Amino acid sequence: MSVxxxxxxADFERLVNDGFRSHSGGGSGNTNFHTHRPVEGDDSVQAFRxxxxxxxxxxxxxxxxxxxxxxxxxxxxxxxxxxxIETLPGRLRISAESKMSEEHQKGGHxxxxxxxxxxxxxxxxxxxxxxxxIKASMENGVxxxxxxxxxxxxxxxSITIA
Numbered sequence: 001m002s003v004x005x006x007x008x009x010a011d012f013e014r015l016v017n018d019g020f021r022s023h024s025g026g027g028s029g030n031t032n033f034h035t036h037r038p039v040e041g042d043d044s045v046q047a048f049r050x051x052x053x054x055x056x057x058x059x060x061x062x063x064x065x066x067x068x069x070x071x072x073x074x075x076x077x078x079x080x081x082x083x084x085i086e087t088l089p090g091r092l093r094i095s096a097e098s099k100m101s102e103e104h105q106k107g108g109h110x111x112x113x114x115x116x117x118x119x120x121x122x123x124x125x126x127x128x129x130x131x132x133x134i135k136a137s138m139e140n141g142v143x144x145x146x147x148x149x150x151x152x153x154x155x156x157x158s159i160t161i162a
Contacts, residue, residue: 073143080138095120
């Protein structure tokens with residue numbers, strides 16, 4: 001059984017979304033659309049519905065020596081107070097919300113910049129992992145989460161033939 005969910009079109013979808021975003025006036029708008037073709041029974045309008053949250057870029061590294069997996073998430077501009085990590089049976093959910101608002105007064109003009117966004121990602125983890133075994137840290141907009149690859153209860157055991 002694979003521990004991780006593979007998303008074969010995630011990079012392609014991100015590339016297409018970045019293309020739409022660059023033509024919409026600077027990238028701050030929510031033009032993040034699904035790019036899949038409609039399937040049977042799927043309304044063509046629903047096929048291009050806006051997403052609820054962006055998928056943060058994630059890198060996974062497996063360390064067989066220490067029996068750990070490290071997931072690194074890019075969350076630029078997000079404070080660690082705005083990041084939430086939850087454990088579910090066999091899953092780890094990372095979510096964050098960015099709310100930035102700046103106002104500058106310059107020569108009788110007021111310039112207001114606002115940026116809002118939600119990030120969410122769920123990954124599969126081995127059954128039996130407790131929240132106390134998961135370690136997380138955040139530095140410069142990069143969230144690092146480390147957890148055991150397997151637990152001692154799930155580790156393979158040899159059986160002697162009598």
